[in-house]
Structure formats: structure tokens, C-alpha cells
Amino acid sequence: MELTGPPGAAGTNGCERRLTECGVRPTAQRVRIAALLLSAPQHLSAEQIIAQLRSAGARVSKATVYNTLNLFAAHGLIRQLSVDGARAWFDSNVEPHYHFHDAETGALIDVPVPAVEFSRLPPPPPGTEVAGIDLVIRLRRKM
Amino acid sequence: MELTGPPGAAGTNGCERRLTECGVRPTAQRVRIAALLLSAPQHLSAEQIIAQLRSAGARVSKATVYNTLNLFAAHGLIRQLSVDGARAWFDSNVEPHYHFHDAETGALIDVPVPAVEFSRLPPPPPGTEVAGIDLVIRLRRKM
DNA sequence: TTCCTTGCAAAACTTTTGCATTAAA
DNA sequence: TTTAATGCAAAAGTTTTGCAAGGAA
Numbered sequence: 001m002e003l004t005g006p007p008g009a010a011g012t013n014g015c016e017r018r019l020t021e022c023g024v025r026p027t028a029q030r031v032r033i034a035a036l037l038l039s040a041p042q043h044l045s046a047e048q049i050i051a052q053l054r055s056a057g058a059r060v061s062k063a064t065v066y067n068t069l070n071l072f073a074a075h076g077l078i079r080q081l082s083v084d085g086a087r088a089w090f091d092s093n094v095e096p097h098y099h100f101h102d103a104e105t106g107a108l109i110d111v112p113v114p115a116v117e118f119s120r121l122p123p124p125p126p127g128t129e130v131a132g133i134d135l136v137i138r139l140r141r142k143m
Numbered sequence: 144m145e146l147t148g149p150p151g152a153a154g155t156n157g158c159e160r161r162l163t164e165c166g167v168r169p170t171a172q173r174v175r176i177a178a179l180l181l182s183a184p185q186h187l188s189a190e191q192i193i194a195q196l197r198s199a200g201a202r203v204s205k206a207t208v209y210n211t212l213n214l215f216a217a218h219g220l221i222r223q224l225s226v227d228g229a230r231a232w233f234d235s236n237v238e239p240h241y242h243f244h245d246a247e248t249g250a251l252i253d254v255p256v257p258a259v260e261f262s263r264l265p266p267p268p269p270g271t272e273v274a275g276i277d278l279v280i281r282l283r284r285k286m
Numbered sequence: 287t288t289c290c291t292t293g294c295a296a297a298a299c300t301t302t303t304g305c306a307t308t309a310a311a
Numbered sequence: 312t313t314t315a316a317t318g319c320a321a322a323a324g325t326t327t328t329g330c331a332a333g334g335a336a
Contacts, residue, residue: 061318066301088228117263122254124282131283139267140274204293209326
């Protein structure tokens with residue numbers, strides 16, 4: 001993991017600060033997970049995170065990774081996605097945005113908000129309001 | 144299960160025909176699952192289907208229900224939804240449409256296509272084309 | 287007979303939990 | 312010292328699979 005990243009990229013130091021700001025105690029494991037996930041906008045599964053941390057020499061348990069991901073999501077540091085039924089994906093981009101999804105390759109690509117414009121949306125049912133919009137544009141390979 | 148439904152509702156008879164038309168052999172279990180699921184537009188989980196079939200006196204195994212749901216989905220009779228990570232939901236409405244989702248209650252409500260209008264959509268990445276659009280409008284309780 | 291389907295149990299996978307140990311404040 | 316976090320293993324929940332038995336063509 002780079003300690004010197006471009007401005008805006010969250011290095012290990014920036015991560016620690018960011019966790020503290022969110023009221024999350026910056027333990028060694030959490031900082032490593034945050035540094036991995038928050039270094040750039042990306043989509044990772046829990047298993048991918050465990051594999052990357054371990055191949056980088058980190059000592060971290062499966063339970064801690066899952067607990068940490070849920071904790072981060074609860075604090076708005078990451079966002080959990082349900083695009084395929086198989087497993088959860090964790091998106092380090094928490095700004096509003098949408099996704100392309102290629103089921104064949106598993107690729108998940110961010111779509112910025114301005115790329116989509118709704119000229120009509122249904123009113124939410126009585127007693128409810130819109131909490132967010134999940135838009136997944138499913139792709140297929142052009143033959 | 145009603146044998147005499149309103150026109151358009153798929154009774155046990157209509158189901159049998161519909162399975163045959165799709166190239167799916169209409170066995171007793173498949174017809175019962177189809178009759179349950181296709182009787183009206185609805186969203187059911189595999190466990191809900193098993194429970195309803197058994198409480199109605201049907202003898203059906205878990206493996207057969209899962210196999211059948213996958214088979215139906217592969218033939219376009221139903222559509223599998225990924226709205227929460229916890230489990231798959233099977234939608235008997237295969238016409239294009241969108242959804243409201245209330246995470247608190249688990250409620251899943253259809254949104255007809257004309258209720259949503261896109262005035263802008265991003266071009267799909269090179270080599271791909273749009274296979275479909277999954278839109279989930281997440282709801283929260285108004286305080 | 288031949289092929290397909292079913293049921294059961296077990297396996298596979300992802301995620302959560304209990305609890306003793308360890309680290310942080 | 313006191314509280315919270317970690318790691319391990321086991322459990323829990325969903326879905327798939329292997330295989331013998333049963334049913335349809």
C-alpha cells in the first residue's frame with residue numbers, strides 16, 4: 001500500500017483521520033481495510049479484501065473483515081451493493097451514482113449522476129419518501 | 144389453489160399449457176409451483192414458496208423448488224431479483240418494470256414502465272449493449 | 287427401456303455469532 | 312483498568328449437488 005498517493009487518495013494516514021472523524025476507532029485492521037478500499041473508487045467483495053490483505057502480509061480474520069465492512073457501511077464510509085444474488089459488493093464511492101453491470105464478466109462500472117436524467121418518477125407510496133435510487137444498467141456482449 | 148380464476152390469471156390448467164409452450168415438461172410439482180407463482184404478479188422467495196406449497200398439502204422438496212425456479216427463470220417465465228443481499232426474490236411479472244423497495248418492511252412494489260421516464264442514459268461501453276435496466280427506488284418511512 | 291424429474295441428505299458458500307484473548311483508551 | 316476489537320471456530324442461512332428411486336414418454 002502506497003503511503004504517498006495523489007491528493008484526494010486516502011493513504012494510510014488519511015484513512016486513520018477519516019475513521020476517527022466518523023467516530024470509528026482506527027485500529028490496525030480497520031486502517032488497513034480502509035486504506036485498501038478507500039484508495040480509489042472501486043468495488044470489492046469481502047473475500048477479495050481478505051485475499052488482498054493477506055497476500056500483502058496483513059494478519060486479519062474473516063470475522064473482522066465482515067464486521068469492519070458492516071461498520072464502515074453503517075457509518076457511510078462505504079456502500080453495500082446488491083447486483084447479483086451471489087455475494088455483497090462494497091463500493092468505496094459513497095457519492096450518489098449508478099452502475100453498469102456485465103453479468104458475463106462480473107464487471108461493475110460506475111455511472112456518474114449527470115449521465116442519467118429522469119424526466120419522470122413515480123410518487124412514493126403514502127407515508128414513505130424516497131431514500132435513494134439504485135440503478136443498474138445490465139450489459140450484454142454485442143455479438 | 145383456485146381452478147377457476149379470472150381471465151388472465153393462470154389457473155392450474157393454463158399453467159400446464161404455458162409450461163408446455165416454453166418447452167418445460169409440466170410435471171405435478173412444476174405445475175403447482177407455476178400455479179402459485181403465476182396466479183398474479185407477485186414477489187416470492189424460495190422458502191415462501193416451499194411453505195405455501197406444503198401448507199396446501201403438496202409434497203415437494205427444497206431441491207425441486209430451487210431447480211424449478213432456476214428452470215423457470217431460464218425460460219423467461221419468472222425473473223430473479225437482487226434487492227437485498229439476503230436472498231433471491233422471484234418475480235412472476237416478466238414484463239419490463241421497476242420496483243419500490245421498503246427495506247424496513249421488506250415490501251417490494253411494482254412500478255410500471257410509463258411511471259419512469261429517462262431523458263438521458265449513458266452509452267454502454269464499447270462492445271456491449273444494454274440488456275436491461277434494474278431500477279429500485281428505495282423507500283424510507285416518513286417521520 | 288430410456289430419459290428426465292424428484293427427494294433426501296450432504297455439501298458449498300456467504301455471512302454472522304460466541305467466546306476467549308488481545309489491544310486500545 | 313476498563314472497554315472495545317480481534318481471531319478462531321462453529322453456527323446459521325441460502326442455494327447447489329450427488330445419487331438412488333420414481334415417473335413420463
